[in-house]
Amino acid sequence: MAILPIITVPDPLLKKISKPVDNVDDKLRAFLDDMLETMYAAPGVGLAAVQVGRLARILVIDTAPDDEDPNPMFFINPDIFWTSDDFAVYNEGCLSIPEQYADIERPAECKVRYLDYNGKKQELHAKELLATCIQHEMDHLEGVVFIDYLSKIKRTMYVKKVKKYVKDND
Numbered sequence: 001m002a003i004l005p006i007i008t009v010p011d012p013l014l015k016k017i018s019k020p021v022d023n024v025d026d027k028l029r030a031f032l033d034d035m036l037e038t039m040y041a042a043p044g045v046g047l048a049a050v051q052v053g054r055l056a057r058i059l060v061i062d063t064a065p066d067d068e069d070p071n072p073m074f075f076i077n078p079d080i081f082w083t084s085d086d087f088a089v090y091n092e093g094c095l096s097i098p099e100q101y102a103d104i105e106r107p108a109e110c111k112v113r114y115l116d117y118n119g120k121k122q123e124l125h126a127k128e129l130l131a132t133c134i135q136h137e138m139d140h141l142e143g144v145v146f147i148d149y150l151s152k153i154k155r156t157m158y159v160k161k162v163k164k165y166v167k168d169n170d
């Protein structure tokens with residue numbers, strides 16, 4: 001396993017649309033393992049493949065609380081086919097926007113279809129933090145990050161702060 005470098009805003013790759021995965025094989029699973037290790041090391045609760053420079057429709061997520069056992073989830077070619085009418089607000093962060101947070105409103109629940117680590121079709125009804133996390137990570141596959149929901153002024157300020165953070169931590 002390996003820890004992969006995470007790209008940060010304003011890297012233009014973060015604006016690109018990711019492509020579906022054709023085949024879930026051992027080679028892909030090695031990449032999934034690397035993504036998970038990278039996410040845990042960051043540390044973070046979600047990571048999309050584009051954030052480590054690969055435009056593939058893959059997410060890894062683990063929203064288990066710190067005092068519980070890890071619960072790694074792999075979503076390949078995920079598709080949200082239902083969202084609830086009620087909304088929830090979470091103070092979101094992103095490994096590609098280090099140290100910055102904002103309250104973002106999204107549907108409180110969602111249902112998602114995807115392929116798992118073994119390439120098996122799965123369906124999940126997600127609620128609470130997991131529902132928010134899946135929607136946040138799915139946005140990455142469409143070239144969207146959470147600061148895109150903010151005003152242009154705020155967005156510019158966040159990007160400036162990230163640039164400074166990256167420079168200071170180089």
Ligand code: NI
Nearest residue numbers: 093094095096
């Ligand atoms: Ni993110």
